[in-house]
Amino acid sequence: MTEAAFRSEHDLLGDRLVPADAYWGVQTLRAVENFPITGLALGGHAHLVRGLAAVKLAAARANHELGLLDAARADAIVAACREILDGRLHDQFRVDVIQGGAGTSSNMNANEVIANRALELLGAEKGEYSRLHPNDHVNLSQSTNDAYPTAVKIATIAGVQELLAALELLEDAFADKARQFRTVVKMGRTQLQDAVPMTLGQEFGAYAVMIREDRQRLAEASLLVHEINLGATAIGTGLNAPDGYAAAACRHLAAVTGLPLVTAVDLVEATQDVGAFVHLSGVLKRVAVKLSKICNDLRLLSSGPRAGLGEINLPAVQSGSSIMPGKINPVIPEVVSQVAYEVIGNDVTITMAAEGGQLQLNAFEPIIVHSLHQSVSHLRAACTTLTERCVRGITAxxxxxxxxxxxxxxxxxxxxxxxxxxxxxxxxxxALVTGAGVAELVLERGLLTAEELGSILRPERLANLTV
Incomplete structure (x- = not known):
């Protein structure tokens, strides 16, 4: 690039050249250089990018309402945020999802992108910060320590809502199979040994109930994430935010997102505490454990098909071996279990990151955010895949x-x-020694008549079905 293809920006550490067409600025540039960790840019986390834009939009409206921000700047910031909420400029969010600084790089990436797009809307050049500044105007009345966690919560709620929808479809798929297999009698097992008869419908019905209960617990856990600390600024004291800002910002943010958000009662506590994320992660782990248990069952029930249990057939979705002709593997349950293992590992990461928080701020929220995002989004994809590529096609x-x-x-x-x-x-x-059937032996010994035996061994009675 030629010199004209760059613009010069200044920060605490000095001057740097930034591509002239970039909406991000010098602080984003340094963060990209400092954190080459995952190769996953913030722009790939659409919910978080939209969460940041929603926070900045709400802040601009609150600041204008309170007389801190003039109409022209406020309108430009709001318009830029609207574009990001609509999916534009996400490629300009360049910082790595795992970063030092408690999310400051993510916050400044948002501030710079919004500021430069707002400058364009005002008819100015990118980088002309004397007219509209990333810190002085876009970040007005905020700190990373309240803006970033609030955006994270909005993103998390959006992701959880998608996961809840996927879980509901999976529950419905199991419930449909329960109805389809309602009268199909089979042996129940405890400790992998024959126990007592049941129906395949009862087995699949239990899976539907397990999913429904987890869906309910997840919905309850997500309610805790609706409490935000916007207005807390650096450590919860609200320094540099005017009276009434927290309430106004929360009101505008609720209007933008359509969520029943509330401001935390104690902002000092809310700024340092990530307990809601720990609790949510624990419920995600519960969902993962249950899903993997169900997938283990599906693999066992379909095993063989001739040398194993062979009670059900999973849909054949791909060849199972490069050497064994005709082999079909339970690849969908396998991939779901692998996602479950990842979620369990993420829960450990989130737990340790929460425990590592010190004094008035937890500096490790970026890894909490990344881990939560992986758990929620991968579980959603796993549930959808399990529903569409496996459960709906199971036969008995x-x-x-x-x-x-x-x-x-x-x-x-x-x-x-x-x-x-x-x-x-x-x-x-x-029966065990001779291989004879139980009914056969009972009749041979004259212990019951054929009629009595037939009545006792009716399928609906064996499975304790209500007709």
């Missing part, structure tokens, strides 16, 4: 299930009330 091997029930010694448990435990145990032992 009904004849195999019926045969398994008829030949299982677990069937004898249903005869306990009529035969007594000792006699039932003897029948079970003989």
């Amino acid at each position: 091997n009904e004849e195999h299930l019926r045969t398994s029930v008829e030949h299982s010694i677990g069937l004898v448990t249903a005869l306990n009330p009529r035969l007594g435990y000792a006699t039932a145990t003897a029948i079970a032992q003989e």
